[in-house]
Amino acid sequence: MSPRHRKGSADPAERFETAPLDGALLEVRDLCTHFSTGRGVARAVDGVSFSLERGRTLGVVGESGSGKTVLARSIMGLLPKHNVTRTGSIQFEGREIIDASNDELRSLWGSQMAMVFQDPMTSLNPVMKIGRQITEVLLQHLDISKRYAAELALALLRSVGIPEPEQRLKEYPHQMSGGMRQRVMIAVAIACGPKLLFADEPTTALDVTVQAQILDLLQEQQRERFMAMILVTHDLGVVAGRADEIAVMYAGRVVEKAPTRVLFGQMRHPYTEALVRSIPKLSDPSHTRLQAIGGRPPDIVHPPSGCRFSPRCPYVQARCTEEEPPLVESDAPGHAFRCWIPVGTPESRAALEANQQAGVASSLAVAPGGSALPVPAAQQRAAAGAEPTRNSGGA
Numbered sequence: 001m002s003p004r005h006r007k008g009s010a011d012p013a014e015r016f017e018t019a020p021l022d023g024a025l026l027e028v029r030d031l032c033t034h035f036s037t038g039r040g041v042a043r044a045v046d047g048v049s050f051s052l053e054r055g056r057t058l059g060v061v062g063e064s065g066s067g068k069t070v071l072a073r074s075i076m077g078l079l080p081k082h083n084v085t086r087t088g089s090i091q092f093e094g095r096e097i098i099d100a101s102n103d104e105l106r107s108l109w110g111s112q113m114a115m116v117f118q119d120p121m122t123s124l125n126p127v128m129k130i131g132r133q134i135t136e137v138l139l140q141h142l143d144i145s146k147r148y149a150a151e152l153a154l155a156l157l158r159s160v161g162i163p164e165p166e167q168r169l170k171e172y173p174h175q176m177s178g179g180m181r182q183r184v185m186i187a188v189a190i191a192c193g194p195k196l197l198f199a200d201e202p203t204t205a206l207d208v209t210v211q212a213q214i215l216d217l218l219q220e221q222q223r224e225r226f227m228a229m230i231l232v233t234h235d236l237g238v239v240a241g242r243a244d245e246i247a248v249m250y251a252g253r254v255v256e257k258a259p260t261r262v263l264f265g266q267m268r269h270p271y272t273e274a275l276v277r278s279i280p281k282l283s284d285p286s287h288t289r290l291q292a293i294g295g296r297p298p299d300i301v302h303p304p305s306g307c308r309f310s311p312r313c314p315y316v317q318a319r320c321t322e323e324e325p326p327l328v329e330s331d332a333p334g335h336a337f338r339c340w341i342p343v344g345t346p347e348s349r350a351a352l353e354a355n356q357q358a359g360v361a362s363s364l365a366v367a368p369g370g371s372a373l374p375v376p377a378a379q380q381r382a383a384a385g386a387e388p389t390r391n392s393g394g395a
């Protein structure tokens, strides 16, 4: 988009267009998003920090209810108006946006940051033709003529791989397949050249072949446009080859984050280990049972004391239930984790063995190799009292 097609200096987005290119694009520090509910305070996002540079992809991974969507929506400023508190710091291009006004946020959406949602049917207007849905976004953010907007809409549909785009512009969302609708959503999201793209479970509603195509398309657009992307998913396999860095979330907290290769090669958190074990492998014989993570995600209103993963952890020791581990950095640059007894250490092997020898009945946790592991009764009770969520018991 040439400068003459941009809006004038009255546009609140102007201040972001002139921002320097060095430094992190997004810097999130100690972000907390808490909801007041009838049962108490739900700590959906609880002290999350990370930074993201231009052109890089951060994968955010965790089970259902771990806080991935609330995290993305908190950064975008797309939260409910009532019964919610958001604290901490969100810097976009070096500028604090946690207290941004509605006008400032509106100026950011589309032109600076955009989101591809899980279900295009709830995000696209079912009674508006595809062409108008795209041109409206363009006309809202860019000072361009209707004719030029129509030309851009056509080019966008073409760039996201929609066949016969001239015809598709005249269609309604229900006339398209799920994969095509998701392509339209991507076209709408990238229409105004955002610097940061959120993709929240962009492929869960699609079949496997189309999933791969859409993920490839997102990656291709992200690289071509040098956008930063936050790819949210419950499936570590989805981000394995696509993210530069991965943040693993559990009960509102980041429990491990690292460059992708480090995370897979030198994971330290037992929950990350369990997520990795739950990814199906090509080398597995057919009919191999996938390893689900035993137990349920915790109740975020009354989380377990100490480490939040303790009721499900095969390595759990007394200290784990008494004191929450802080996020500590490992020797590898960019790698941090929250665990008292990190995976791969002599202490973790001893802890695992001790737990196995304790022989308390139950199998909330899955030990390396897939054997059921005994978990103390107090932890069984804690897990049994946890809030049920959909997809409970597996990543």
Ligand SMILES: Nc1ncnc2c1ncn2[C@@H]1O[C@H](COP(=O)(O)OP(=O)(O)OP(=O)(O)O)[C@@H](O)[C@H]1O
Residues within 6 Å of the ligand: 035, 036, 037, 042, 043, 044, 062, 063, 064, 065, 066, 067, 068, 069, 070, 071, 080, 234, 300
């Ligand atoms: N408006 C709200 N009021 C109260 N609790 C909420 C609200 N929105 C989300 N939550 C709670 O915050 C927690 C995190 O929700 P979130 O939608 O971020 O999970 P998620 O990791 O995206 O899960 P999924 O994989 O199912 O999409 C959940 O326990 C959810 O019930």
Ligand code: SF4
Residues within 6 Å of the ligand: 269, 270, 271, 307, 308, 309, 310, 313, 314, 315, 316, 317, 320, 325, 338, 339, 340, 341, 342
């Ligand atoms: S070993 Fe302890 S601190 Fe580490 S994840 Fe398990 S329960 Fe938590």
Ligand SMILES: [Mg+2]
Residues within 6 Å of the ligand: 068, 069, 070, 200, 201
């Ligand atoms: Mg979600």
